[in-house]
Amino acid sequence: MQNIHVPVENAYDVLVERGILQKCGEVIKKIISAETCVIITDDNVDKLYANTVENSLRKNGFRTVKFVFPHGEASKNAETLQKIWSFLCLNEVTRSDCLIALGGGVVGDITGFAAATFLRGLPYVQIPTSLLAQVDSSVGGKTAIDLPEGKNLVGAFKQPAVVLCDPDTLTTLPETFLIDGMGEVIKYGMIADADLFHKLCSYDLYTVQEHFDEIIPACISIKRDVVAEDEFDTGRRMILNFGHTLGHAIEAYYHYETYTHGCAVAAGMCLITKYCSSPENYQVLKNCVERYHLPSDVPAPVHELAVLCGNDKKRAGAKLRYILCSPIGTAEIRTVSLSEFYTLFELKG
Ligand SMILES: NC(=O)c1ccc[n+]([C@@H]2O[C@H](COP(=O)([O-])OP(=O)(O)OC[C@H]3O[C@@H](n4cnc5c(N)ncnc54)[C@H](O)[C@@H]3O)[C@@H](O)[C@H]2O)c1
Ligand SMILES: [Zn+2]
Structure with missing residues (x-):
């Protein structure tokens, strides 16, 4: 088992081990003295892993109840949250109970x-089952729902x-989500670990899984280091947004329909590197991204994407920040x- 300690104000551990799902109850019991564990998951993950988690929790003396919602980003909204709150009331959940997030980033x-x-706060456990959730969203304490006006607009640091991370769960993850998660994995190499990046350049979408x-x-250690330095995202944590300034613009340009987040970030990393770094860096990154079936560019004109990046800043008259890895x-x-x-973007466009 690998234990990655996250030294924030309310410090915690990220435990990475194949098969940890089967003994999650044992592990959670040592950390939380809850009576009831509320498993929250989506319909896909429910079918695959909820029984295993439920059995282990029950074996270790917890009462369990389960809330399942339809998979996908469309569920990450106030309506689902309201249903979760009502479910917690109905089951008489108290602040000494605990929630279990079993699934990808949406569930987390x-x-x-x-x-x-709920009740101004109760403990929760992350059991991330997608690559993106394991390397990124389950660590760091950012939580949120989407509004019709935009993604992640309402949330809290919690x-x-x-965090119990079981790489075995990735064997059932559909390939599109594996590709998507690789966008963020490459990002970690770029921002903080040249050695990791160069290894990624020698694997492909299939062989990389042998090295998970x-x-x-x-990846978790890199995120931990950044989060520990800037828990509430007021400075250095911004480096996790490498490729995201243009990436978010790409997602928005195509109305969130054409490019998934990881794909948009991959193209965003390549574009910012192409226009702001050396041709060698750009070529190496482009080759790496393409090994994982991620896009290194998009048909949308780059200056239009740049304008989209600036749209909400314009009103505030603010400056724009972007990350460069060189x-x-x-x-x-x-x-x-x-x-x-x-x-x-105009100069070299
Ligand atoms: N909080 C943060 O810091 C942070 C960081 C990055 C992203 N996010 C958020 O994460 C979300 C994206 O996460 P995601 O890509 O995991 O999406 P997701 O939760 O929708 O999961 C992707 C799909 O994979 C399925 N799935 C998950 N695990 C599986 C498994 N082991 N086997 C089979 N199917 C499985 C899910 O049912 C879903 O259909 C977005 O809402 C994004 O805003 C949050
Ligand atoms: Zn991201």
């Missing part, structure tokens, strides 16, 4: 927000009591005016 984000808000036992903890394995936060940002 909404369960975390329910745990932050660190989990423990090493790669997943490496050399690979390091991250620099650059702050520029909007016109400087636009110029970057």
